[in-house]
Amino acid sequence: MAKRGSRRRAAARPDKAKPERTGWRLWLRRALLWGLGLALLGLLFLGVSVLFAARSLPTxxxxxxxxxxQTIVVRARDGTELIALGPSxxxxxxxxxxxxxxxxxxxxxxxxxxxxxxxxxxxxxxxxxxxxxxxxxxxxxxxxxxxxxxxxxxxxxxxxxxxxxxxxxxxxxxxxxxxxxxxxxxxxxxxxxxxxxxxxxxxxxxxxxxxxxxxxxxxxxxxxxxxxxxxxxxxxxxxxxxxxxxxxxxxxxxxxxxxxxxxxxxxxAVNLKREEGQNSVRYFTDWALPQLDLLLPETFEPIEVWTTLDVGMQRAATASVQANTPGGAQGALVSLDRDGAVLALVGGTDYVQTNYNRATDALRQPGSAFKLFVYLAALEAGYTPDDKVVDTPVTIDGWSPRNSSGGNAGETNLRTAFALSINTVAAQLGNEVGFGTVASMARRFGITSEVSTFPSMVLGSSEVRLIDMTRAFAAVSAKGNSVEPYGIIRVTTGDGRTIYRHDKKEAVQLVPDYVAAGMTDLLQSAVATGTGRAAQIGRPVAGKTGTTSSNKDGYFVGFSSGITTGVWMGRDDNKAVGGLQGGRAPAQAFAAYMRYAVKDRPVEEFDTELTLPEWQLEPDDEFYYGDPGEYYYIDEQGNLVEPGTGEDESGGQRQPPFPIEGEIGPALDRPRPPVTLPGRAPPPSGSAASDDFLEQATGRGDPPVRAPPPRQVAPPQPRQTTPPPAGSQ
Incomplete structure (x- = not known):
């Protein structure tokens, strides 16, 4: 009986079902299982891969x-062997x-x-x-x-x-x-x-x-x-x-x-083996040959690399840098053909002493050579070389730039301000167009390093690479089209098979051609009458000097006859160099090199003719006085005269228009023109013009129509906190 009762009690108790995993616990368990499975599969795959790789390895x-x-023979553009590189x-x-x-x-x-x-x-x-x-x-x-x-x-x-x-x-x-x-x-x-x-x-x-x-x-x-x-x-x-x-x-x-x-x-204290001198071609090959990793498929066979380097120009560039660089300083030079081909490249005064390439790697302040981008932005914004500007003391958010002359010239024009590298005008221009706009222009023209937007950036406080600055000036020489520096023309194997050939990239129009023409006008003036006179070579030259504070850097970049060359000088430790100015040693090195570089090229006059866009052209007399067949105008009695009728609303004969005093501005001596009112209906026939219509016609209801007066640089507005200024010339 006892057993039977216990069975009944056991049967009466419900079975305790094992709880099922739900929610995040279930997904966590599945993820762990899948992860473990994938890991095991990965290890299995890795083991098989290693096994097959080990079996295929050489003994x-x-x-x-x-x-x-790999043996590499590097040749100049004329086929001359520059250097043979290979394993030892x-x-x-x-x-x-x-x-x-x-x-x-x-x-x-x-x-x-x-x-x-x-x-x-x-x-x-x-x-x-x-x-x-x-x-x-x-x-x-x-x-x-x-x-x-x-x-x-x-x-x-x-x-x-x-x-x-x-x-x-x-x-x-x-x-x-x-x-x-x-x-x-x-x-x-x-x-x-x-x-x-x-x-x-x-x-x-x-x-x-x-x-x-x-x-x-x-x-x-x-x-x-x-x-x-x-x-x-x-x-x-x-x-x-x-x-x-x-x-x-x-x-x-x-x-x-x-x-x-x-x-x-x-x-x-280790005794190092003395090495015979190597010429500066190694600066070029150190820059060009690493590009083979990107240009070529993986290959270990012997190759010949045909480059853009001109042997004679490289010798001339080396000699000009060594002869003109001040004692204790270093010098660098980059020279580009009109298509971006690197004709000469010198990264220092002595490759054996130091193979650091200052032409392609060093970041240094360009001084006033950076004003190229300030004036490009101003020209794109509507300025012309003849526009009036004022050299006067200015302060922008606590920063007061000084001119290298120590004084101010007063009213002048844009051309003279650039030629004489007037800092106060550059500061005002940068402030007017916007320092961010200037930085954007620099990046547009190929500056790859960081460009600040502090006010002093207009004087070249941002560090740049010489090859980038030379590229930017080359784009101006190319009428505003982009220029991409390159050093390798083609690569062939030992049996003469070509495995790489340089394809010219399609140029991009960086600025309108009239902006490039205006900039060339300014650059030519800087060499002809301004701070870059030492760069003259007996044919048209356009360029710009640059000198940073305390004479730490000297810059000159310019072009002539399709060749653009940039020169930098300074100390590697960034200490001052006595007497170093962009208009002296760098400009002299530029001239010494360029006389040789362009000797076999025809003389080319610069295209500085400004064909301005329609919005920037000075209005002609027809705009001021109107064509009777195209304009409404108001006669002496205040009646509206319809276009093309020759009669006013009262049936009288049309009278010559009279000037309406308004807001044309003090710069215009000629009468104010009638106002064209496209799309606006005249008042009812037979009555004089209504007050509302007169306000529209005379410009008092809408913003006034202004003819462009002589350009004046806008007064500076506070912008950003600025670091110490960079340079002057």
Whole structure:
């Protein structure tokens, strides 16, 4: 009975159903399961990829026999060989022959977990993938030694996410197939150290004049520091940069216990091999050749690069910069043909002393050469070279520019103000058209660096690149059409097959041709009678000087006979250079170079004829007095005369129009014209004009119709807080 009762109680109790997951818990569980499944599939796919990559890798002996690098012959526009670039290899060193300090230095700076990872560093690689997925397609500083070896042997240097993924797979395949010692041996014998040197033995012989088996700790630190940026840290280009980088390597070696914490190593005491002088062509090739990565498909075969460089012009440019640059200063020059071809490029006074390219990389203040954009904006806004302006002291939001002369000339015209580089007029013009408008004009003409909108920007306080400024002036020379600098004409393989040819880009009209003509007029005046007189070469020249405060920078940019040339001079440490002015040494260097550059070109007169748009033309007499067949007008009795009738509303004969005193302005001495009223019905026939109609006809109801008076620069209005002014001339 007891058992039967317990069964009944058990049957009476309802079964407790297991609760079902709903809502976010269900979706979280599904997401975790799907994520785990996808991760497993990803790992499986990665493993298969690594396995196939490892099976397809060459043998160790084949990798030792195959040296990376590409032979490149660079030619001038006439076919003259400028320079031959290619790999230089020393003796292959087995792992046992490589000094341990060289191995330790390389691992310390490039891959501290080299002996513990499986080809990729998970932390660094994850960061690279996230960086790529967030939109930055330039991924760098994440490669292990195995990845660098894979890139150097099998891939190119494009920093994209796709290439990084392939690099990671190949790195793991290398780790699968070869030992750590083999990978390090391959790396140290194949990595590029700059100057055409591949492998530590070639680098040691190039920089220290002895084989790598004799490397000291300081020398090993210098070589290890080169891998990150061979050209920047090259001891033959910048000794101090190489030493500073070596100190970083030594610090890392101490932190990782590779050398004693109290070890004293002085990389600056290392004896460097002296290098024979190289001409300034290397400034040009350093700028042009990196573009091959973008212009060419991936190729390792020998190539010939035909460039735009003119050998004679390059020699003349080098000589003019070296002869005219003040002592202790640097100079740079860029010269463009009318289509943007770079004819000459000098990035400094001595390439061996420093290979820093001041023509293409340095950001320096252009001084008053920047007024090009101020006056372009003013001309586009309606000014003409003959318009009257006033040189008077001005203050714009607390900033009071001064003229280099120390005084003010009073009323003058736009042409003279530009030729004499009057700062107060430039400030007023910039204030009137808007400093943002001036900045926009600079960007329109190819200025790629940041341009401020402080009032002092009109005097060149924003830093720019010389090649960009030269490009902007070249666009004015091209009648307002855009100009794109380029240095490579075509690329051919060893058997003569063309794999790249420069295609001329369609020019964009940056400003109307009448604006370019007006700007050319101003630029020509600056050379003929203004601050740029030292740039005269016996034929028409248009250009502008620039000098920054305390004579830290000197600028001259100009053009003649289709060639546009820009010159900059100054110190790398931005200290003042005594007597440096844009109208002196830079203008003299410009003239010395241009006399040679244009000697075989016909003399070209500038087109400064202004064909103004209709809205900017001075009205003729017909506008003022009216055509009887086209205008309503009011006779002496106040009656409305209909167009084309010759009679007024009362039937009388039409009388000549009389001037109606109104708001034409004091600049006009001639009578006020009748007013055309298109689309407005006259008052009823037989009556004089109503008061409302008279107000419309005389301009008192609507805004007055004004003929343009002589232009006056608007008084300055407060705008923005301004930094210290930049320059004067």
């Amino acid at each position: 160790y002996a084949d990798l030792k026999a195959t040296q990376p690098g 290899y020393g003796e292959w060193l087995d792992s046992s022959e490589i000094p341990q300090v060289m191995k330790d230095a390389m691992i310390a700076v490039e891959d501290r977990r080299f002996h513990s990872h499986f080809g990729i560093d998970p932390v660094r690689t994850t960061g690279a993938i996230i960086e790529g997925l967030t939109g930055d397609d330039r991924i760098g500083g994440t490669s292990t030694i195995s990845q660098q070896l894979a890139r150097n042997v099998f891939l190119n240097s494009n920093r994209t996410l796709d290439r990084k993924l392939r690099e990671a797979v190949l790195a793991m395949a290398l780790e699968w197939k070869f030992s750590k010692e083999q990978i390090l041996e391959l790396y140290l014998n194949k990595v590029y150290f700059g100057g055409g040197a591949y492998g530590i033995d070639s680098a040691s012989r190039r920089f220290f004049s002895h084989p790598a088996t004799e490397l000291s700790t300081g020398e090993a630190a210098i070589i290890a520091g080169l891998v990150k940026a061979p050209s920047r840290y090259s001891p033959t280009a910048d000794v101090q940069a190489a030493v500073d980088r070596a100190q970083v390597v030594l610090r890392l070696m101490k932190e990782q216990g590779k050398i004693a914490p109290d070890a004293s190593v002085d990389p600056s």
